[in-house]
Amino acid sequence: MSDPVLPVVIIGGGGHASVLVDILRQQNRDILAVISPDPIDSRSVFNGILHLLSDDDIHQFETNAVRLINGIGMLPGNTIRKHVANKFEAMGYRFDSVIASSAIVSPFAQLADGVQLFPGSIVQAGSQLGTHSIVNSAALIEHDCVLGNFNHVAPRATLCGQVECHDSVFIGAGATVIQSISIGTGAIIGAGAAVTKDLSVGHICLPAQSVQQSIEPKVMP
Template identity: 55%
Template sequence: MNSSESKSLVVIGGGGHASVLVDILRSQQREILAIVSPENISQRRIFSGITHLKNDDDILRFSPDSVNLVNGVGMLPKSGLKRKLNEYFLSLGYTFETVISDSAQVSSFAEIEQGAQVFSGAIIQAGVVIDAHTIINSGVIIEHDCHIGEYNHIAPKATLCGQVTTHSNVYVGANATVIQNITLEQGSIVGAGAIVTKNISSEQICYPSRSVLK
């Protein structure tokens, strides 16, 4: 699933998503040459001792043959920043690292494509395909034979039951549940805590039931 473990890494982004990735990579004894972020990252102890570069083009000082990139920019609904950054650096010959936490349970019969990120406590069952540059966040459950499209973000504790298909740029919010055999088309959004029992068309939003305070 990750055939380039010998390469050093450069991480794009200095926020919370990047800090979780760096925590995973440090626990795996990976060499991180730099964090690239215009923001002040000194308050995040996880970045201690790593060179801080402020401009995206500073990455160009590293040869594509010598490093892989890790995109630590979080992916919110309708945000195209992650894809834009990836496409720019891919066009220059760089490769994005596949990051899988050691505490994730990934079936040996699942397929994780290049640049995907699988966080701690995730469960990915047999027959699952995770396409490129998708985020499987902490505690997510992806059941058997699901196919998750590229540039998806499956947020913490979401559950996708068997044979769910998602197209590109889909966002599934925290603690949402998608029942078996459902299709989420391109750009669709599932709100946090929603229960999805019908297919969702392209660009549609599925809202959860609202809390009523008395």
């Protein structure tokens, strides 16, 4: 469970982390540090936060005195987010969830540790979200959906009722999964795709290619 009383340390300093920090700042959460080997000063949202360069710097914080925020995003086939979670949890640290104030979450939904719900996202009654899963901006998880661990539902994607996603599923921006569909572990659904049949483990579903055709201007006689 999340502990909103404890201060947090952000793991990662890129775009995904910047949105999380923005959410946490608006909620007046105490952010002790950002751990990232890369520069973070180009993003003003990090101003005033201690920047640590090495994962080993986490050891200056007692495991029971802070919570971590997984600031590593998830792209198709990329396992860095999962690696970060496993590494720091093995050290005894725990990850908090981040739920934007504008997210709508049914009290009858179940959220595991490390879940991240971005602004405008909706999680309806009876849905279950696994650890470290992301529901990005304005994405919709309808009733009775079950998402495994390390899923990413990208902005404005829609999961209709009773969809089941196993672990490490990526659902691209604006994609739609109709009701009662099962999505296998590691499957990838491209942006804008409409999924109407079950998707097997590791399979990829892409939208139909658009056809572009030049139109010759008509010359009036």
